[in-house]
Amino acid sequence: MEFSLIADCYEKIESTTKRLEMTQYLVELFKITPAEMVDKVVYLTQGKLYPDFVDVQTGIAEKLAIQVVGKATGRSERDIRGELAKTGDIGETVQGFMTRKAQSTLFDGASLTVKTVYDQLDKAARAAGSGSMERKLSLLAGLLTSASPKEAKYIIRIVTGNLRLGIADMTVLDALAIAYGGGKEARAPLERAYNISSDLGRVAKIVTEQGLGGVQRFRVILGNPIRPMLAERLGSPEEILEKLNGKCMAEFKYDGERVQAHKKNGGVTLFSRRLENITTQYPDAIELFKEHIRVKNAIVEAEFVAVDENTGELKPFQELMHRRRKYGVKEAMKKHPVSIFIFDLLYADKRDYTLEPYPVRHEKLKHIITQGDRVTTAEFLAVDNVADLERFFEKAVEIGCEGLICKSIAQDSLYQAGARGWMWIKYKREYKSEMSDTVDLVVIGAYHGRGKRAGTYGALLLAAYNRDDGVFETVTKCGTGFTDEDLERIPKMMKKHRVPQKHPRVHSMLDADVWFKPEVVLEVLGSEITLSPIHTCAMNSIREGSGLAIRFPRFTGNYRLDKSAEDSTSNEEITKMYRNQLKKMSES
Numbered sequence: 001m002e003f004s005l006i007a008d009c010y011e012k013i014e015s016t017t018k019r020l021e022m023t024q025y026l027v028e029l030f031k032i033t034p035a036e037m038v039d040k041v042v043y044l045t046q047g048k049l050y051p052d053f054v055d056v057q058t059g060i061a062e063k064l065a066i067q068v069v070g071k072a073t074g075r076s077e078r079d080i081r082g083e084l085a086k087t088g089d090i091g092e093t094v095q096g097f098m099t100r101k102a103q104s105t106l107f108d109g110a111s112l113t114v115k116t117v118y119d120q121l122d123k124a125a126r127a128a129g130s131g132s133m134e135r136k137l138s139l140l141a142g143l144l145t146s147a148s149p150k151e152a153k154y155i156i157r158i159v160t161g162n163l164r165l166g167i168a169d170m171t172v173l174d175a176l177a178i179a180y181g182g183g184k185e186a187r188a189p190l191e192r193a194y195n196i197s198s199d200l201g202r203v204a205k206i207v208t209e210q211g212l213g214g215v216q217r218f219r220v221i222l223g224n225p226i227r228p229m230l231a232e233r234l235g236s237p238e239e240i241l242e243k244l245n246g247k248c249m250a251e252f253k254y255d256g257e258r259v260q261a262h263k264k265n266g267g268v269t270l271f272s273r274r275l276e277n278i279t280t281q282y283p284d285a286i287e288l289f290k291e292h293i294r295v296k297n298a299i300v301e302a303e304f305v306a307v308d309e310n311t312g313e314l315k316p317f318q319e320l321m322h323r324r325r326k327y328g329v330k331e332a333m334k335k336h337p338v339s340i341f342i343f344d345l346l347y348a349d350k351r352d353y354t355l356e357p358y359p360v361r362h363e364k365l366k367h368i369i370t371q372g373d374r375v376t377t378a379e380f381l382a383v384d385n386v387a388d389l390e391r392f393f394e395k396a397v398e399i400g401c402e403g404l405i406c407k408s409i410a411q412d413s414l415y416q417a418g419a420r421g422w423m424w425i426k427y428k429r430e431y432k433s434e435m436s437d438t439v440d441l442v443v444i445g446a447y448h449g450r451g452k453r454a455g456t457y458g459a460l461l462l463a464a465y466n467r468d469d470g471v472f473e474t475v476t477k478c479g480t481g482f483t484d485e486d487l488e489r490i491p492k493m494m495k496k497h498r499v500p501q502k503h504p505r506v507h508s509m510l511d512a513d514v515w516f517k518p519e520v521v522l523e524v525l526g527s528e529i530t531l532s533p534i535h536t537c538a539m540n541s542i543r544e545g546s547g548l549a550i551r552f553p554r555f556t557g558n559y560r561l562d563k564s565a566e567d568s569t570s571n572e573e574i575t576k577m578y579r580n581q582l583k584k585m586s587e588s
Contacts, residue, residue, distance in 0.1 A: 001037050002111045005029065006044065007151045013165050017504065019469060022167060026175035035208040039201030040118045042172060047163035049122055051199040052275045053225050056125050059161035061496075064137070065090050069156065071141035073097040088500025090160055091153040098149035112146050117155060124159075162517070166504025168470025168566075172200055180207045193218035195227045195418030196354060198275050220352045222264040222297060225271035227418030229344075231405055233426040233573060235437070235580055237389040240406045240425050247384040248406045249362065252396045253426065254341050254378070255317045256305035257562050261289050263298045274564045281323055284333050288340055292375040294368045299347035303378065304338045314339075314400035321561060342369055343378040343405075346415060354415035358407050358423070361415065382409070393427060403428035420467075420570070437577060439464070439550065439569040440560050442472050443494065443520045444503065445512025447479075449487075456487045461512045462524065462553070464537045466571045472518045473571055474508045475537035475548065476526065481555030494520065507536045518565040523558035526550035529578040538571040538578075548574050 009029040013022050026045070033041050043049055050056050060068070066080045069090070073080075075097055083093045124139040140159060144152045157163045173194060177187040193203045193215050206214045220226065234240050241248065258273045259282075268289045270279045279286065285304065293300065306315035306323075315336075322336045323329075345353050345365040353361045362380075369377055379396075383389045393404050407413065408423040416423060428437070445461030448454075459479030463472035482490070497516040502508060505518060531542060532549035539547040548571075560568075 001032075001034055001041075001114045003114050003117045003151050003155075004111065004148065005032060006041065006114060007148070007154050010045075010154050010163075010165060011150065013167065014504075017166075019171065022165075023171055023174050023178070026167070026172060027179045030175055030179040030204070030208075033208075035205070037114055038208045039205040040114060042201040042204045044114075044118065044158060045163075045165070045167065045172065046169070046200060047158055047161060047165075049118065049125060051201065051224075053198060053271055053277050055277050056122070058121055058125050058159055060136075060140075060159055062090065062160070064133075065156060065160050068137055068140045068144065068159075069094045069097065071137060072144035072152070089157075089164075090162075091157040091164075094144065094156050095149045095153035098144070098147070098152045112143075112148070112151055116146075117143065117151075121155075121159065162499070164499070164504060168505065169194070169200055170467075170470055172204075176204055176207055181212050186212055189215045189218075191418070196220050197224045198227055199224055220299065220347045220354060222262050222299065222347065223269060225260050225262070225275045226299065226346055226354065226415075227275070228258065228260070228273055228301070229416050229418070229424065230420035230567070231424035231426045232420060232422050233428070233437075233576075235427075235584075237386040237393070237427070240427055241384070241386060241389065243422055243425060244406060244408050245410065247382070247409060248389075248425075249358065249380055249409050250383050250389060250392050250404045250406050250427075251343055251378045251380045252341070252399075253402045253405045253428065254303040254305045255314065255400065255402045256303040256338075256341075257317070257320050259285075259302050259304050260346075261285075261293075261298075261300050261302060263289060263293050263296070263300075265296060266290065273562050273567065278324070281325065281329060282333075282338065283329065285338055285340060288372075288375050292340075292370045292372055294370060295349050297347070297349055298345070298368060300342050300365070300369075301344040301346065302340050302342040304340060306336050307339045307374075316400075317562075318558065321559075324561065338374070340375045341378040342375070344415065354417055356414065357409075357411050358413040358415075359409050389427075438523050438525050438556060438558075439574070439577075440521050440563055440567070441475060441478075441524050442518045442565045442568045443497075443516055443522060444472055444474070444506045444508070444518050445510075445516060446494070446514040447477070448513045453487065456491055457514075460490070460522070461508070461510060462522065463506065463508075463518065463568075464571045464574050465566055465568045466507070467566075471505050471507045472503075472565065473537040473539070473547070474506075474510055474535045475571075475574060476524070476535070476550040476553045477510075478522075478524055478553040478555055480553070481525075481557065483557070486555070486557070509534050509536055521560035521563045521565060521568050523556045523560055524550065524553045525556050526554070527552040529574060529581055538575045541571075541575050542578065548578055550574075 012025045069080050087093050120143045124136045127136045173190050260271045262269045268286045272278045306319040323332050345361045381392045404427045406425045413423050441462035443460050444463045446457040447459045449456045449458030459477045462476050464475045497519045499515050502515050528551050530551050531546040535547040535549040537548045
């Protein structure tokens with residue numbers, strides 16, 4: 001398959017903002033893709049070579065990308081930087097140079113194939129050891145030299161992790177459903193397969209080779225992280241019990257890092273909430289899982305919490321972030337030991353427990369875990385009345401938890417991988433009144449600071465996530481709550497996410513001084529939610545021509561590094577919070 005077919009498709013997708021057109025272009029691409037290449041085409045369309053949990057990274061920094069372009073085009077780094085300053089995009093820059101050079105392909109006019117591109121990128125990504133940087137440079141430069149200007153544009157974008165197509169995973173699933181399942185109605189089994197494997201390429205390959213029947217036979221695989229089930233939120237015990245038919249299992253919601261542990265033949269692999277492999281960061285936890293999970297093969301979900309060794313008290317989430325490092329792991333392990341609170345069972349000895357109701361999963365979990373000082377099941381209580389739920393909530397808060405997760409115990413309470421639903425409901429201490437509730441918002445833009453903040457950012461433009469459309473909608477500008485250290489750290493932290501113009505997946509009526517790729521999530525506290533004519537969050541859902549905005553926002557100091565942008569607070573959640581706020585105001 002010629003890579004030019006992919007480049008042509010990407011160009012069409014980039015030329016439109018209409019989701020239906022993007023989907024149709026993908027459908028056309030998938031229909032002409034050979035079965036043996038469809039997984040690689042899907043990965044490339046995601047801007048990667050493998051699913052996120054496979055630790056092979058394509059991304060290179062801008063400085064190295066400039067060297068690659070220079071090696072391929074014969075232009076000086078000064079020339080490239082000058083052109084890059086004009087275009088704001090390394091892809092446009094290399095396309096311009098390649099067009100002017102009008103260079104023929106490397107192999108006497110032979111077409112560049114998808115396999116060649118993928119294999120060369122893979123070799124470059126895996127280059128290691130002495131001389132690896134030079135080998136990486138040569139492989140990538142050789143690939144650009146072999147490419148047409150348009151192909152080079154998208155190759156370098158893939159390599160730098162900035163494909164900029166504005167395509168969400170759900171759009172790819174829609175396209176696969178139409179191309180191989182006859183229509184969007186076939187998306188459900190595809191989405192289920194993706195949610196329990198986190199591998200969109202593998203799902204595409206199976207539906208291409210085996211049809212929907214193969215996808216429906218898809219099962220949990222040890223070593224492939226399952227996309228986590230998410231909770232809705234309500235602000236009172238009365239609302240929670242009413243929603244869960246009068247009874248539920250309440251569990252402590254610990255202020256830690258959510259981790260999925262896969263035990264396979266005695267070995268243990270750990271995945272973060274964002275599906276990153278974090279095994280090397282928690283060697284102490286690996287040994288604890290080996291010791292305390294009785295069965296040979298299992299997948300469990302747990303919360304890792306930093307603990308004070310001297311007092312046994314739980315420490316806040318930010319303390320645990322000292323463990324997220326590549327170097328000095330042993331020292332960090334000694335200074336910040338973790339306790340493990342296991343709260344769900346997804347797989348055990350060849351049985352897929354995601355298909356079982358919560359009471360069955362919970363009962364089995366209790367039998368396969370050996371309790372210890374640093375490993376235990378999350379504290380829980382079966383409740384059927386407001387008084388017991390409130391008392392349990394107060395107990396959780398008293399020991400340092402965020403609050404409770406209240407779980408359905410009905411027969412349909414299956415593990416809804418990758419979904420947010422009313423089977424699980426958060427009850428956190430901030431939810432007691434109006435907008436004392438915290439929200440997790442995505443940084444999509446910034447405004448230059450003035451006065452004391454000159455030289456840094458004065459405010460950040462923040463967005464909520466629209467899960468239906470796969471876009472990020474503005475909800476507030478936040479300029480308070482930042483310490484001097486934050487003001488120094490944030491521009492450096494955001495530099496790698498900076499883009500020359502508004503990202504395709506950002507829906508904003510406001511202009512920012514600086515735009516970012518939606519990646520970084522911050523926790524924010526506001527005074528109230530109001531209707532807004534300028535913010536796009538939940539636009540027209542309450543009143544025609546108005547969105548929702550968070551008034552008087554303040555950064556809490558919590559960088560939600562454990563969350564992906566897609567895990568941030570949704571527009572639907574903001575809408576529900578607004579309606580609850582109105583309800584409370586009318587009752588007071």
